[in-house]
Amino acid sequence: MHRGEVPVDEALVHRLLVAQLPAFAELPLRIVEPWGTDNAIWRLGEELVVRLPRIGWAASQPDKEARWLPQLAPELTVAVPVPVAIGEPSDEYPFRWAVHRWLPGHPAGPGRIGDQRAFAADLARTVIELRSVPTRGAPPAHNRARPLVAYDHETRQAIHGARHLVDADAALSVWEEALAAPPHPGPAVWVHGDLEGNCIVTDGSLSGLVDWGSACAGDPAVDAQVAWSPLFDEGSAAAFLALIEADDAMVLRARGAAVNQACAALPYYLDTYPLIVERCVFKLAALGVAVR
Numbered sequence: 001m002h003r004g005e006v007p008v009d010e011a012l013v014h015r016l017l018v019a020q021l022p023a024f025a026e027l028p029l030r031i032v033e034p035w036g037t038d039n040a041i042w043r044l045g046e047e048l049v050v051r052l053p054r055i056g057w058a059a060s061q062p063d064k065e066a067r068w069l070p071q072l073a074p075e076l077t078v079a080v081p082v083p084v085a086i087g088e089p090s091d092e093y094p095f096r097w098a099v100h101r102w103l104p105g106h107p108a109g110p111g112r113i114g115d116q117r118a119f120a121a122d123l124a125r126t127v128i129e130l131r132s133v134p135t136r137g138a139p140p141a142h143n144r145a146r147p148l149v150a151y152d153h154e155t156r157q158a159i160h161g162a163r164h165l166v167d168a169d170a171a172l173s174v175w176e177e178a179l180a181a182p183p184h185p186g187p188a189v190w191v192h193g194d195l196e197g198n199c200i201v202t203d204g205s206l207s208g209l210v211d212w213g214s215a216c217a218g219d220p221a222v223d224a225q226v227a228w229s230p231l232f233d234e235g236s237a238a239a240f241l242a243l244i245e246a247d248d249a250m251v252l253r254a255r256g257a258a259v260n261q262a263c264a265a266l267p268y269y270l271d272t273y274p275l276i277v278e279r280c281v282f283k284l285a286a287l288g289v290a291v292r
Helices: 011-019 061-075 115-131 148-163 168-180 219-227 234-243 248-268 274-286
Strands: 030-032 039-044 048-053 083-086 098-103 189-191 199-202 205-209 215-218
Touching: 011 030, 011 039, 011 048, 048 061, 061 083, 061 098, 061 115, 115 189, 115 205, 115 219, 115 234, 148 168, 148 248, 199 248, 219 234, 219 248, 248 274
Parallel strands: none
Antiparallel strands: 030 039, 039 048, 048 098, 083 098, 189 215, 199 205
């Protein structure tokens, strides 16, 4: 999937457990589907999950989640992973890795969400709760949680790189409208940064939120961009944006973050991750950008 990624298989995971966390080594391992992009993810018995960064840019995530999830969890209505243990690099594997409590449920998607308006309300509540958490010491804004001008060049590169797949002029128009919008006027707030693929539902309702590797203090527009994902139809997207109090400027910035994500991810995962491709195509269509 990534150039230079670390190969991870069940045998390696088992050897790491035997060497470092022997109390867990006899528990059965099962690959978690859909397969992670930044992390290789294995179910460990019925109550645990092992997360192993598969590429260098994700190497800090185990420590980041171990530090911040216990502080964020009491402030949120939905469940978040509970860190259990941190593993160390070995001769076979170069990064620290994590064991978390398993969150029951399934990844949210159009066929698994019961009432989309109720889902929108629950996710909006989570976003608002997260914003209210004090940001002292929080990771600084990165990726799409930064001001848009900070990733203008890379967005234009992403649009150019996807020009054989999308209407690049329409994508560029979305981006330039976003750039022209007023920036986030207040202090940075806690954001998850990657909501689309990390919502968990149980019996059709939002029950958990996983993969906090992108969480930081930044522009709340980065979490608003989920409104253009397959998790919402037009009505529930509008309800979500209203409930998170997204003004016109935030909506424009969120659209810019969304076009950045989709134009970067579509060609990158075109031949390796069909689910991400489907999400990108949906998002671009929702933004008014045709896919060829």
